[in-house]
Amino acid sequence: xxxxxxxxxxxxxxxxxxxxxxxxxxxxxxxxxxxxxxxxxxxxxxxxxxxxxxxxxxxxxxxxxxxxxxxxxxxxxxxxxxxxxxxxxxxxxxxxxxxxxxxxxxxxxxxxxxxxxxxxxxxxxxxxxxxxxxxxxxxxxxxxxxxxxxxxxxxxxxxxxxxxxxxxxxxxxxxxxxxxxxxxxxxxxxxxxxxxxxxxxxxxxxxxxxxxxxxxxxxxxxxxxxxxxxxxxxxxxxxxxxxxxxxxxxxxxxxxxxxxxxxxxxxxxxxxxxxxxxxxxxxxxxxxxxxxxxxxxxxxxxxxxxxxxxxxxxxxxxxxxxxxxxxxxxxxxxxxxxxxxxxxxxxxxx
Numbered sequence: 001x002x003x004x005x006x007x008x009x010x011x012x013x014x015x016x017x018x019x020x021x022x023x024x025x026x027x028x029x030x031x032x033x034x035x036x037x038x039x040x041x042x043x044x045x046x047x048x049x050x051x052x053x054x055x056x057x058x059x060x061x062x063x064x065x066x067x068x069x070x071x072x073x074x075x076x077x078x079x080x081x082x083x084x085x086x087x088x089x090x091x092x093x094x095x096x097x098x099x100x101x102x103x104x105x106x107x108x109x110x111x112x113x114x115x116x117x118x119x120x121x122x123x124x125x126x127x128x129x130x131x132x133x134x135x136x137x138x139x140x141x142x143x144x145x146x147x148x149x150x151x152x153x154x155x156x157x158x159x160x161x162x163x164x165x166x167x168x169x170x171x172x173x174x175x176x177x178x179x180x181x182x183x184x185x186x187x188x189x190x191x192x193x194x195x196x197x198x199x200x201x202x203x204x205x206x207x208x209x210x211x212x213x214x215x216x217x218x219x220x221x222x223x224x225x226x227x228x229x230x231x232x233x234x235x236x237x238x239x240x241x242x243x244x245x246x247x248x249x250x251x252x253x254x255x256x257x258x259x260x261x262x263x264x265x266x267x268x269x270x271x272x273x274x275x276x277x278x279x280x281x282x283x284x285x286x287x288x289x290x291x292x293x294x295x296x297x298x299x300x301x302x303x304x305x306x307x308x309x310x311x312x313x314x315x316x317x318x319x320x321x322x323x324x325x326x327x328x329x330x331x332x333x334x335x336x337x338x339x340x341x342x343x344x345x346x347x348x349x350x
Contacts, residue, residue: 003072003334008079009043018180019091019173023102032102035173036061036095038087039181040075046082049185049208049348052177053078053087056190058110058156060094061087063189067329068151069139074187074328077337086181090192091169092160104165106158107225112144115156119326120149122289130260135289136322137330152329159191163226167194167235174199178206185344187211190325194233197277201237204276209347211340213285214325218264218298220251231267231302239272239306257297264298266305273307281347282308285340287323288316313343 015038023032038061039050053075055063064075064087075085092098098106117125121142122132140148160166174195178184183206188196193215200207216223219231226234229246236246243249250268282303286296296312303310315323320335327336 003077003080008072008076010040010079011043011045012039012041014039016180018176019169025101030099030102032099033091033169033172034096035091035169035177036089037177038089038095039084040079041084042079042082044082045084047084047345047348049183050084050086050181051078051344052181052184052186053085054186054188054192054195055088055090055093056192058093058107058159059189060155060157061089062094062155063326063328067139067333068155069148070151071139071333074333074337077334078341081341086177086184088173088177090195091166091173093157098160103160105161107161109158110153110156112149112153115153116142118291119324120152122291122324129291129294131289131291131293133289134322135324137289137324137327137332139329139331152326159225161225163223163234166225167198167233170195171198171202171235175202178203182206183208185209185211185348187213187340188215189213189328191216193217194235197232197237198235200280201274201276204280207280209281209283209344210277211283211285211343212299213327213340214287214290214292214296215284215299217292218262218295219302220249220265231306232299237274238276240275241272243272254298254301260294261297262294264295264301266298266301271305274303275307277303277306277308280308282310283313283343283347284310285313285327286315287325287327288314288321289323290325292325313339315339 017034021033053064066073089095092103123135126133140146186196196210251265252268300312
């Protein structure tokens with residue numbers, strides 16, 4: 001299924017906030033920690049379960065609303081498939097206001113130089129990682145003055161500098177969102193990946209599936225804003241046997257399973273289990289030409305070792321080639337979305 005030109009008929013739409021807290025400061029009491037949620041319900045709704053779309057790092061909900069070259073985004077695609085769609089702006093990003101007094105310091109803003117290498121044109125840097133040379137799906141010319149690139153860069157912002165705080169807010173806001181909307185499917189991307197693990201851990205009865213597109217990792221990774229001390233997250237998860245604190249997690253390295261892949265960390269055996277995720281269908285989706293192609297197997301290994309029967313969907317194995325990390329923005333975004341829609345239908349059918 002590709003998006004056509006026919007009008008998209010909407011039965012209901014709006015927005016609301018979850019996770020609103022109060023913070024006392026010398027100048028008064030402020031609202032803090034809130035997450036904005038935009039929703040649309042198609043007139044031709046064909047699926048009971050709504051879909052929650054969670055953006056990555058310095059992005060925002062607009063990652064799912066349109067592509068930088070002006071095509072309808074994944075939110076419209078899934079609406080056309082008959083899903084009610086909830087698009088979030090994670091706390092302190094996008095439409096969720098940021099203030100340093102409430103949310104702490106930020107990282108430096110993303111730069112053109114960084115994103116040429118990571119997202120836009122990794123094929124120009126073939127020594128960056130083995131799969132970089134395969135990238136060919138960016139929708140613009142990937143030149144500095146390309147208006148498509150300008151649209152992409154305009155949407156990006158800095159991230160909070162405390163990864164543990166970010167993940168604790170994900171858990172809190174994710175749980176409150178699910179309490180409000182009921183059972184749902186979570187589709188996460190990149191640094192938004194821990195939202196899926198944390199929300200499912202907090203409300204396992206309300207998460208019916210998790211699609212993690214190139215999620216933050218690999219396990220126990222050290223990032224510029226913090227370490228994944230709990231394996232997949234920088235905030236506590238429910239383990240069995242319980243882990244009293246992150247120091248109880250015992251990582252050990254597993255050798256790379258194939259050439260051009262990286263060695264990743266797993267738990268030392270016997271591994272603690274993730275009981276709240278055990279019954280939830282999970283798929284990790286990896287693009288052919290992203291740097292994540294080297295390491296996403298480590299996330300799948302960690303989940304399976306912890307008792308979660310996660311699937312690993314490598315796009316090239318389905319005949320979808322040339323994608324980088326920002327698959328929802330690239331030229332074949334609808335093709336990838338159709339693949340994910342098929343997975344959701346198969347795994348959530350009653």
